[in-house]
Amino acid sequence: MTMSIAAKHAKGKSAQDKIFGANAAAVAAAAKYGKDAVTNATIGAILDEDEKLVCLPTVEEVFRGLSTNEMIAYAPISGLPEYLDCVLTAAFGNSRPEGYIAAVATAGGTGAIHHAIWNYTDNGDTVLCSDWYWGAYKVLCQDMGRNFTTYKMLDENNKFNLPALKEKVDELLAKQDNLLYLLNTPAHNPTGYSLSGEDMDGVLAILKEAAVPGKNIVFFLDVAYIDYAGEKEEVRKIFKKLSGLPANILCIVGYSMSKGFTMYGQRTGAMIGVSSDKSVIDEFAAINQYTSRATWSNINRPAMRTLATIYSDPELLAKVCAERDYYYQMIKARADLFAKEAEECGLPMLPYVAGFFLSIPAKNPDAICEKLHEDNIFAVPLAAGVRIAVCAVPLKKIKGMAVKVNAAMQAVGE
Ligand SMILES: Cc1ncc(COP(=O)(O)O)c(C=O)c1O
Known part of the structure; x- marks a missing residue:
C-alpha cells in the first residue's frame, strides 16, 4: 500500500505535463532514427532552421557582458x-x-x-x-x-x-x-x-x-x-x-x-x-x-x-527589434506554409494570426498524435485538438506535414 503524508490540499497532486511527455517521445525517436527523420513539433521555444535553440545575439552580448556583481547580487x-x-x-x-x-x-x-x-x-x-x-x-x-x-x-x-x-x-x-x-x-x-x-x-x-x-x-x-x-x-x-x-x-x-x-x-x-x-x-x-x-x-x-x-539604449534596442523580426518572419513562413497545405488538403485549422503555435481541432487528439508517431511526427494532444509548435520546426520539415496530419485524422476516424 502506498503511503501519503502530504497535507489534505496537496494529496494526489501530480502534473502530468503532456508537453514534456511528447517532447521526451520525440527525443527518444531522434536517438533511434536520427534527427533528420524526426519532426519535433512539441517545443515552445524558437529553434532555427538547423533546429538549434535560438538566443537573440544582442541579448546574449548584453547578458554576458554584465559584471559579476550584477550577476550574483540580490535585487x-x-x-x-x-x-x-x-x-x-x-x-x-x-x-x-x-x-x-x-x-x-x-x-x-x-x-x-x-x-x-x-x-x-x-x-x-x-x-x-x-x-x-x-x-x-x-x-x-x-x-x-x-x-x-x-x-x-x-x-x-x-x-x-x-x-x-x-x-x-x-x-x-x-x-x-x-x-x-x-x-x-x-x-x-x-x-x-x-x-x-x-x-x-x-x-x-x-x-x-x-x-x-x-x-x-x-x-x-x-x-x-x-x-x-x-x-x-x-x-x-x-x-x-x-x-x-x-x-x-x-x-x-x-x-x-x-x-x-x-x-x-x-x-x-x-x-x-x-x-x-x-x-x-x-x-x-x-x-x-x-x-x-x-x-x-x-x-x-x-x-x-x-x-x-x-x-x-536606442541602438541596442534597434538591434534586438531587428533580431526579433528576423525570427518572427521565420516562424511566420513556417505557419504560412502549413496553413497553405492544410487548405489544399482540407485539414481544418484554427485561425492563426501569429505566434509560436497553431492548432488543429479534433475529437481524438491523443489517437491522432499516437498515429503521427508512425511518421515520426510529434505534436501535443490538447483537450480539443492537436497543437503544433511552428516555432520549433524548420521549414523543410513543415513541408508535407499537414497532409500527414490529415491522413492520421482520417486513419483514426475523425
Ligand atoms: C500563454 C502563456 N503565458 C505565459 C507564459 C509564460 O511563461 P514564463 O513563465 O516562462 O514567462 C507562457 C509560456 O509558455 C505561455 O505560453
Whole structure:
C-alpha cells in the first residue's frame, strides 16, 4: 500500500505535463532514427532552421557582458527600479494606457499569473478563460484551491465568441464578488489567434456592463508572445483601450522575458497593473510585493538588468527589434506554409494570426498524435485538438506535414 503524508490540499497532486511527455517521445525517436527523420513539433521555444535553440545575439552580448556583481547580487523584492521603469516601455511601446500604473517583477509570466490568482480571487472562486488555453493556467488555479472554467473561444464562423464570454462572466459574477478573467492575446497559445481591436472593444464592453457596484473584475491580459505577434506598435494598440476603466475593473498585463528575450530559463517577467484609481494601484504594488516575498523573495537580477540596459539604449534596442523580426518572419513562413497545405488538403485549422503555435481541432487528439508517431511526427494532444509548435520546426520539415496530419485524422476516424 502506498503511503501519503502530504497535507489534505496537496494529496494526489501530480502534473502530468503532456508537453514534456511528447517532447521526451520525440527525443527518444531522434536517438533511434536520427534527427533528420524526426519532426519535433512539441517545443515552445524558437529553434532555427538547423533546429538549434535560438538566443537573440544582442541579448546574449548584453547578458554576458554584465559584471559579476550584477550577476550574483540580490535585487529588490519588487524588482530593480530601472527594470520596473523600462518594462513599461517594453510592454506598452507607444500605447501606454492613461491612468495609474505600477509594475512588480515576477518569476516569468507564470509568476504574474500566480500572484493574480492568489491575490484577486478567494478560495473556492472560479477563474475564467477560453476553452483553448495554456495548460499551466488550470494547474495554477487548482494548486491554489480555485476552480477553473472556460467559454467557447470561437463561434461557428471562427470569430471571437463574445456572447459565450458574456454568458460566463454574468454567470460567475452572480455567484462571486471577484472575477479573474485570463485572456492570452496577441499570438495566443495554442492557436495563434489574436483579438482584433473590435474584439477587444467587445470584451471591455462586456466587462464594464458586468462590473456593477459591489462586483470587481480583474482582467489579466497575458501578452507573453507579443514580440512575435506582428508590427511592434500595431499589436500594442490594444493597450490604449485600457484607459479610463471603472475603478472596480483592474487590468493586469502579464509580461514575460521568456520569448521576447529568448531567456526562458532565466525566469523573469512582470505584472503591470493599470487602473483609474490610485488606491487600487497602491494596493496592487503592496500585495503583490508581499506575495513575492512570501513565494520566491526577489527574482533574477541579471535578466532584469539586461532588459533595462537594452531598453535604455536606442541602438541596442534597434538591434534586438531587428533580431526579433528576423525570427518572427521565420516562424511566420513556417505557419504560412502549413496553413497553405492544410487548405489544399482540407485539414481544418484554427485561425492563426501569429505566434509560436497553431492548432488543429479534433475529437481524438491523443489517437491522432499516437498515429503521427508512425511518421515520426510529434505534436501535443490538447483537450480539443492537436497543437503544433511552428516555432520549433524548420521549414523543410513543415513541408508535407499537414497532409500527414490529415491522413492520421482520417486513419483514426475523425
Ligand atoms: C500563454 C502563456 N503565458 C505565459 C507564459 C509564460 O511563461 P514564463 O513563465 O516562462 O514567462 C507562457 C509560456 O509558455 C505561455 O505560453
